[in-house]
Amino acid sequence: MQLFKTxxxxxxxxxxxxxxxxxxxxxxxxxxxxxxxxxxxxxDFGGGTLIRVEFKNPTPVGQVRKSLxxxxxxxxxIQETGKKGYEYQIRTTQFIKGxxxxxxxxxxxxxxxxxxxxxxxxxxxxxxxxxRETVGPQVGKDLRKKATQATIWALIGMLIYIxxxxxxxxxxxxxxxxxxxxxxxxxxxxxxxxxINLPIIAGILTIVGFSINDTIVIFDRVRENSKIYRKxxxxxxxxxSLNQTLGRTMITSGTVFLTLIALYLFGGEVINDFAFIMxxxxxxxxxxxxxxxxxxxxxxxxxxxTKKGFRR
Amino acid sequence: MKKGLQWKSIxxxxxxxxxxxxxxxxxxxxxxxxxxxxxxxxxxQVLTEDAVNMETDQEIVRFQELFxxxxxxxxxxxxxxxxxFVFSGTAADQEGKTRDLIDQYTRDWDYSFSGDKLAFTLxxxxxxxxxxxxxxxxxxxxxxxxxxxxxxxxLIQRQGSERIVxxxxxxxxPERVKGLIxxxxxxxxxxxxxxxxxxxxxxxxxxxxxxxxxxxxxRGDASRGEAGxxxxxxxxxxxxxxxxxxxxxxxxxxxxxxxFSLNSEGARRFEKVTGENVGQRLAIVLDGKxxxxxxxxxxxxxxxxxxGRFTLEQAEDLVVVLKxxxxxxxxxxxxxxxxxxxxxxxxxRQGLMAGLVAIILVMIFxxxxxxxxxxxxxxxxxxxxxxxxxxxxxxxATLTLPGIAGIILSIGMSVDANVLIFERIKEERAAGKNIxxxxxxxxxxAFSAIFDSNLTTIISAIFLFQFGTGPIKGxxxxxxxxxxxxxxxxxxxxxxxxxxxxxxxxxxxxx
Numbered sequence: 001m002q003l004f005k006t007x008x009x010x011x012x013x014x015x016x017x018x019x020x021x022x023x024x025x026x027x028x029x030x031x032x033x034x035x036x037x038x039x040x041x042x043x044d045f046g047g048g049t050l051i052r053v054e055f056k057n058p059t060p061v062g063q064v065r066k067s068l069x070x071x072x073x074x075x076x077x078i079q080e081t082g083k084k085g086y087e088y089q090i091r092t093t094q095f096i097k098g099x100x101x102x103x104x105x106x107x108x109x110x111x112x113x114x115x116x117x118x119x120x121x122x123x124x125x126x127x128x129x130x131x132r133e134t135v136g137p138q139v140g141k142d143l144r145k146k147a148t149q150a151t152i153w154a155l156i157g158m159l160i161y162i163x164x165x166x167x168x169x170x171x172x173x174x175x176x177x178x179x180x181x182x183x184x185x186x187x188x189x190x191x192x193x194x195x196i197n198l199p200i201i202a203g204i205l206t207i208v209g210f211s212i213n214d215t216i217v218i219f220d221r222v223r224e225n226s227k228i229y230r231k232x233x234x235x236x237x238x239x240x241s242l243n244q245t246l247g248r249t250m251i252t253s254g255t256v257f258l259t260l261i262a263l264y265l266f267g268g269e270v271i272n273d274f275a276f277i278m279x280x281x282x283x284x285x286x287x288x289x290x291x292x293x294x295x296x297x298x299x300x301x302x303x304x305x306t307k308k309g310f311r312r
Numbered sequence: 313m314k315k316g317l318q319w320k321s322i323x324x325x326x327x328x329x330x331x332x333x334x335x336x337x338x339x340x341x342x343x344x345x346x347x348x349x350x351x352x353x354x355x356x357q358v359l360t361e362d363a364v365n366m367e368t369d370q371e372i373v374r375f376q377e378l379f380x381x382x383x384x385x386x387x388x389x390x391x392x393x394x395x396x397f398v399f400s401g402t403a404a405d406q407e408g409k410t411r412d413l414i415d416q417y418t419r420d421w422d423y424s425f426s427g428d429k430l431a432f433t434l435x436x437x438x439x440x441x442x443x444x445x446x447x448x449x450x451x452x453x454x455x456x457x458x459x460x461x462x463x464x465x466x467l468i469q470r471q472g473s474e475r476i477v478x479x480x481x482x483x484x485x486p487e488r489v490k491g492l493i494x495x496x497x498x499x500x501x502x503x504x505x506x507x508x509x510x511x512x513x514x515x516x517x518x519x520x521x522x523x524x525x526x527x528x529x530x531r532g533d534a535s536r537g538e539a540g541x542x543x544x545x546x547x548x549x550x551x552x553x554x555x556x557x558x559x560x561x562x563x564x565x566x567x568x569x570x571x572f573s574l575n576s577e578g579a580r581r582f583e584k585v586t587g588e589n590v591g592q593r594l595a596i597v598l599d600g601k602x603x604x605x606x607x608x609x610x611x612x613x614x615x616x617x618x619x620g621r622f623t624l625e626q627a628e629d630l631v632v633v634l635k636x637x638x639x640x641x642x643x644x645x646x647x648x649x650x651x652x653x654x655x656x657x658x659x660x661r662q663g664l665m666a667g668l669v670a671i672i673l674v675m676i677f678x679x680x681x682x683x684x685x686x687x688x689x690x691x692x693x694x695x696x697x698x699x700x701x702x703x704x705x706x707x708x709a710t711l712t713l714p715g716i717a718g719i720i721l722s723i724g725m726s727v728d729a730n731v732l733i734f735e736r737i738k739e740e741r742a743a744g745k746n747i748x749x750x751x752x753x754x755x756x757x758a759f760s761a762i763f764d765s766n767l768t769t770i771i772s773a774i775f776l777f778q779f780g781t782g783p784i785k786g787x788x789x790x791x792x793x794x795x796x797x798x799x800x801x802x803x804x805x806x807x808x809x810x811x812x813x814x815x816x817x818x819x820x821x822x823x
Contacts, residue, residue: 052655105645132486133649139355143781150779154772161771165764198783202714205776205787206721212772213725213765217732220761248735251681252728255674259720262670268662274717 011242011290012235015298018291022180029187038190042197043091045144047104047137049112050091052130053119058085064119071118073111081269087130089269090115105136147201155179158212166219169306173296174215177288181211184288185281192276199274207281210256214249214289221245222294234301238294246290253286320808327800328695331702341705345712345786348660350653351481352489355646358474362641363446364439365394371421372397375432378417384410386430395434402430443474446641451476454493456636461492461629475646486650488625494643496599497633499552503585504593504605508532508540515541533601536620542602544595549585554578558634560627561617568627569619570634579614587611598630663716670720671697674727682734684822688809689730692801696726699797700790707793712786718773722794725766729802732758734823747818751810755803762802766795 032038043050061080068076068090077091092111112132120127155175162171182204189200221241222234229237260282264275300306335341346353372389379386379399387401402410407425414423420438424431447470454476455468467479483489505527509515512529516522523529528546532538554574561571574582586594586608595605596618603620622630674693678686700719704711737754745753770792777788814821 052652054654109648128652128654129650130652130655131650133651134647135649136646138357139647146779146781147784150776150784153779154775157771157775158768161768162764199713199717201784202717202787205784206717209721209769209772209791210724212768213728216765216768217728217761220764224757224760244739245735248728248731251731251735252724255677255727255731256724258673258677259670259724262673263666263720265666266662266669267666268659271659271663271666271713271716274713 007243007246009243009246010239012239012294012298014291015295018287018295022184022288022292025187026180026183029183029190032187032190039186040193040195041140042195042200043133043135044197045140047108047135047140048092049108049115049132049134050089051112051115051132052081052087052089053116054083054087054128054130055085055119056126056128060085061088064088064090067118067121068115071114073115073118076115105134108134108136143198162216162219166223167306169297169300169304170219172300173293174212174219176296177215177293178208178211180292181207181281181285181288184284185277188280188284189277194273194276197273199271200277203274203277203281206278207285210253210282211285211289214252214285215293217248218242218245218289218293235298238298242290242294249286249289253282256282317808317811320804321812324695324805324808328698331699333702334705335698335701338701338705342701343704343708343710344656344660345710345715346479346481346649346651346656347713347783348656348663348711349481350484350651350656351479352483352486353647353649353651354478354480354490354493355471355648356476356478356493356643357646358447358450358476359642359644360443360446360474361394363442364434366640367442368394368397368434371418371432375399375417378413379410382409382413384413395439397432399430399432400428402428404428447474447476449640450643453637453639454478457492457632460632460635461489476643482653484650484652486648488629490645490648492629492632494645495633495639496642497552497636497638498599499555499634499638500548500597501550501582501585502544502546502548502595502597503589504595505543505545507542507544508538508602508605510540512541515543519543530595530597531601532605533598533603533620536601536603536622538602538604538620542595542605544597544602548597549594550574550578550582552634552638554581555634556614558631560624560631563617563619567619568622568624569617570622570627570630571615571617572634573616574614576614582616583611583613659713663713667716667719671723674723678727678730682730682823685734685737685810688806688813689727689734691809692730692806693723693726695805696723696794696797696801699801700794703793703797704790707789709789709793710786711790712783714783714787715790718787718790719794721769721791722798725769725795726798726802729758729762729766729798730806732761733802733806737821737823741821741823747814747821748816750821751814755807755810759803763799766799770795 029038040046061078065074065078068074068078073092075092079089081087081089092108092115112134116127116129116132155178159171159175162174185204185207189196194200218241221244222238225237225241225244226234229240232240257279260275260278263271264279267275368391372391376386376389384406385401385403386399389397389399391397402425410425410430414421420435421432422435423433451468451470455466458466458468458478458480463480463483465481467477469477469479471477478493480489505524506518507515513521515529519527523543526546527543530542530544532540532542554577556573556575556578558570558572561569563569573579590608590610592608593605594608596603603618606619618630671693675686675690678689678693680686682689697719700722703709709715733754736758737750740750740753740757741747773788773791773795777785777792780788
């Protein structure tokens with residue numbers, strides 16, 4: 001069975017449209033993140049305490065919220081997880097600024113104790129603390145620094161490898177493509193109510209992995225076709241390559257999409273956010289590889305007057 | 313069958329067998345991270361400045377002794393800040409002699425004369441060394457304590473220049489463990505000069521309201537039932553370093569207590585102090601707080617007992633920290649996570665469930681699109697997973713939640729490799745090649761795309777591993793292993809199955 005007879009879509013014609021669309025989404029996202037604070041750092045990056053509890057008897061979320069509000073902890077984020085009415089995830093979001101990191105840490109711990117005590121309401125058996133995590137302010141800062149560092153080095157590594165195996169402009173295009181993958185995904189994610197935690201970072205890294213994979217498959221085809229069709233312009237060759245690989249792009253992404261749906265539905269609370277951001281990223285990744293990776297190579301060649309085509 | 317095929321088959325079966333051997337049974341062979349297993353994860357920072365401070369204090373005393381012994385005049389010695397102190401009231405005509413003396417004694421300090429002042433500054437390299445040593449010693453001490461406490465498979469690791477990561481699987485009482493790790497555990501026996509008293513004024517009544525130079529004021533440990541302030545001698549008669557043995561025992565009223573015996577040197581001093589001070593009180597001071605201050609009824613030699621209102625647990629923990637020794641520098645917590653075993657088990661169950669559903673969906677999808685050839689891809693995919701787990705077990709890598717994400721990416725790329733190959737075979741068929749030729753060409757032409765895309769991702773994963781922190785590392789590890797296995801299964805295993813099942817003269821290919 002053939003999903004697509006090799007189609008003849010003139011993808012390259014839409015290159016300016018694609019750029020404009022990308023630009024618009026990223027701009028909206030950046031505005032949302034910077035002006036409206038759309039990205040919520042979770043406990044891993046923002047610090048604070050996250051407690052997961054399980055009640056012995058069913059307890060409606062309103063009651064949980066009310067008992068916390070009664071002791072001045074109304075600002076806490078309360079989420080129902082797992083077994084509805086029994087399991088909750090509570091993050092204290094009180095703004096704590098101690099004289100030093102140690103005091104902040106202890107203040108967070110005290111808040112957590114207060115939450116647990118309040119919810120227990122005097123009978124210790126009524127509530128099990130499933131997990132509790134306190135992250136000091138320093139760790140979040142370090143984590144951000146480390147993650148940034150790792151990302152930059154990974155990008156440089158990929159750029160060099162692609163520049164060697166293909167050409168510099170292909171490396172640049174690949175990095176550009178995946179940078180905008182991250183930007184668009186984060187932008188879209190910022191419009192949801194979800195937090196940024198470590199699993200989300202793993203998700204973004206995975207999106208980058210798939211995106212670079214897609215991009216290279218297409219570049220590989222361009223590289224091959226350049227040797228076969230020596231008379232054609234690079235733009236025509238890119239169009240041909242995009243069409244030839246369209247079937248595999250769709251099938252592969254479709255498979256990944258299926259996997260993610262399974263994770264999203266059955267993976268449990270912790271994996272849910274991860275699967276969600278991956279779902280956004282996968283759809284977006286298909287768009288960016290088809291619509292953006294090749295045009296960037298063309299733009300680069302135009303701007304720097306490098307030798308056209310693939311041949312050096 | 314061609315000879316090459318025979319060897320390939322043997323190698324593949326051997327790799328598969330080895331992977332199964334390494335990973336079976338997965339329950340025992342695959343190490344799960346704390347997020348999947350439950351336990352305590354602590355990140356703590358060593359206050360390395362403490363070590364420098366302590367060194368400074370000790371050196372001031374040593375220099376004072378040195379100068380006194382060699383008749384070098386000075387009036388006071390004062391610490392300005394850790395690693396920096398000043399002698400004042402020195403005589404100008406003794407400068408040469410002082411220089412010789414210092415140079416002979418140590419090279420660790422830079423010093424300079426100005427007027428009647430002599431300023432010492434600890435060299436930067438020495439500071440670095442002291443800090444480094446402090447972190448290592450703290451790590452060892454904590455490891456000792458955890459060891460004494462008894463935790464299966466603890467991980468106590470240095471991270472960066474000042475941090476230590478402690479991971480204790482299966483432990484669910486964080487407060488106790490944190491207390492156990494955090495106490496400095498400096499134990500001292502000091503003579504009580506006055507007290508206990510409710511405030512400093514009453515305490516110092518007999519001393520004219522001032523603390524004499526050879527004494528200090530310390531607080532009683534309220535939780536041990538010693539309230540109030542004590543005036544005690546500055547110099548300890550015996551310290552924790554003199555302990556030969558500590559054991560949990562009971563006092564004469566059957567309350568939990570800690571009994572100890574001293575080494576010969578300590579016993580000698582203990583005997584002297586108790587012999588000379590019968591009728592007085594001897595304070596047992598732990599981390600600057602008086603635990604108890606019993607009366608000295610008679611001369612005591614090397615054995616004794618520490619009592620306070622201990623619970624059984626507290627007495628046990630005191631034994632643990634005394635056995636493991638004192639921390640050379642203070643610590644503070646930066647991060648603490650306690651994952652209950654039930655949450656971990658839930659994550660594993662749900663992760664397995666989701667993984668199974670995902671794999672089954674992928675299989676159905678592949679068979680639907682590529683018929684019998686799809687089975688080929690499924691075989692390669694399964695083998696990929698088996699090799700991945702074998703390698704995880706071999707490298708003793710820890711499987712974490714982000715690690716599962718890494719596995720998903722490598723499964724995705726494994727499917728992609730097969731899709732690339734199959735699509736290529738179809739194209740070659742459409743271009744008029746016969747079946748064996750199309751298969752050969754399909755593999756050949758798809759190879760560069762598979763190789764380049766996998767290698768690029770591996771390169772980025774290596775950097776993530778190099779620079780990332782714990783969870784990101786876990787992700788990178790599974791990804792690297794998965795992708796290497798992927799190149800192997802897609803290029804070799806899948807190809808071999810085609811070669812074995814499709815005859816040279818095949819007229820139809822189920823793809």
